Amino acid sequence: MTKPPLTLTPDEMRRAGYAVIDRIVDHVATLKDQSPWGAGEIPAPNPFDAPPPQKGVAFDEVMARLDRDFFPHNLRVDHPLFYGFIPSPSNFIGVLADALASGFNIFGGTWIGGSASAEMERAAFNWVREAFGFPGAAFGLFTSGGSAANVIALAVARHAKLTGDMATARLYASSETHSSLERGARILGFKPEQYRKIAVDDDLKVDLAALKSAIEEDRRNGLQPIAIIANAGTTNTGAVDPLNEIAALCEREAIWMHVDGAYGAGAAFSARGRRALAGIERADSVSFDAHKWLFQPFEIGGVIVRDGKTLHEAFNVSASYLRDTKTLGRGVNFGEHGIQLTRSARALKFWMTFQIFGAEEIARAIETGFEMAEAAEAAVRKLPHWRVISPASMGILAFRAAPEGWSDEAADRLNAAIAARSRAEGRDMVVTTELKGRVALRICPINPRLSKSDIEGTIGRLDEAAQAAMSQLNADQPG
Structure with missing residues (x-):
């Protein structure tokens, strides 16, 4: 047959x-x-x-x-020595859960399409809600990642706070805020001038005085401030904006407070992370990426909104062919709360990871990231010719080779050469960034399979690369 x-x-x-x-x-x-570079x-x-x-x-x-x-x-983004950008130190249970979700081809957009999937996602977001200190009325959903989560949050902010012409609306974010927020604002129809980039202080956190001044200026000009985007761990340095102070400002000015926690908010599942993120519980919305510091395979992000009804109001639409999804069943339709109607059962890998490993082991894995960044800082500070640009914060360290007598421009070339030599060797995945106008090296050692000896080995190899590059570039040295 x-x-x-x-x-x-x-x-x-x-x-x-x-x-x-x-x-x-x-x-x-x-x-x-293997090489983290593949x-x-x-x-x-x-x-x-x-x-x-x-x-x-x-x-x-x-x-x-x-x-x-x-x-x-x-790239081997789950390699322990992959330090560049933001690693994705996956776990095998999450991989198997993805296979199960795909194998059963579960539809996660409506209750009648997958009531068990919906209830699992709701239960998982109760864990998220508790980790962030949000009230019982909060509601959230899993997304493809932080980019989609941020678009959803800004759309809800616009729905909740905009009272007049959209052209008068203004959004505020520090100059260190991730580019996905600016792109998200553009997707939602905000023009470039409506997304105001606020200067940062010496610690690369938003300058509160500059933020308040920008809001006052816009109000005087008849414009409407609708949202402030606060950072819970910037990509460059792991900086956490002053969340409590921003919350107080938003409450006073009736402005939506969104916390971009795509990188750092997942740390709230550990005691140390919760301390570092004090004030996140006062936000109106928070985005996070579980495929970063919560150790899931791509793709899984999430967004949670303090007032779940507002999230539903911002996205719920009606269609005749969806009539039965609204009249059958007793549960929630996740497709009415975000961008996607057709959506996979992303909650399965999140739920299974917590079931198999337990919250204590996940918290321990998170705290390893803090410890490894601090170990890297300690190793850097022991070496001549190096200086820390931004101390270890939320599992990120930025540092720079700066030999005595070298100009800033020569040191820029030196750090680029160090990264190039490290890349050619292939042992460590380290990339450059620009901080305070200068080229720096940046590492994000959040893989829980890292050890202190791994970190010390990496810093030692970077120093060897620096010595070789200094000899090669010695002509740039004054005198």
Whole structure:
């Protein structure tokens, strides 16, 4: 009998599935032996640039192509020595949960589509609500990531606070705020001049005096301040804006307070993180990325809103073909609370990770990130020619080679050369940034599989790269 299209036998499915699991386990088990940079960029010509085959290719042959052309040419963002940008130190239970959610093809947009999925997501957000100190009326949902979560939060802020012409609205964020907020404002129709970037202080936190001055100026000009975006761990330095002071300002001025916690808010699942984020409980909305400091595989972010009804009001629309989703069942339709109607069961990996490992182990994993950044700072401070630009904060450290007698410009070239040498060696994934107008190195050592000896090894190799680069660039040194 002819098989239906796109069908495998149970034996074929098992064989393919076991091969995939074996491949993933081999990758995870040997991760420390690999370079966090992978094998570099994929070589030209593009091996995937071909018409689709008219007849199917054997699974083993496809896997062999992936082993050759696909898997090697991607960064290992879950490698312990991947310090660049924001790592994603995944966990294997989350990987399996993703496979289960995809295998059962669960629809997470409506109650009748997945009542168990909806109730699991609600339960997971009770954990989030408690971690952030939000009231019982709060409501949230999982998203593809912080970018989508921030768009949702700004849309709710606009719905709740805008009373006149949208052209008069103003949003405020520090110059260190993540670019996704500016992009999100643009997506929502705000013009560039409506998104005001406020200067930061010496600690790279928003300058409160400058923020208050900007709000006063805009009110005098007949404009309407509707939202302040506060940072719970900036990408550059892990800076946490003064959340309690911003909350007081927002309460006084009737302005929405959104906390961009895409990087740092997940730390609230640990005691140390909650202390660092004091005041987050006063926000109107918070975004977070579980695929960062909550150790999930891509993609899973989230947003929670203090007044859940406002979130629903901002996104709920009606359509005749969705009539039954509103009249059948007793639960919530998550598709009425955000951008996506069709959405996966992202809560499953979050829930399963907490079930298997427990909240205590997750908190311990989070606190390792604080400790590793502090260990890196201590190692840097022991070395000549180096200085800390931004002390360890929320698991991030920024530092710079600055030999005595070298000009700032020469030191900029030196730090770029150090990063290039480190990249060529391939042991550590360290990138540069620009802070206070100067080139610096920046690391984010939040992988819970890191050790203090790993950190000290990385700093030692960077110092070796600095010594070699200093010799090469010595002509730039005055005198």
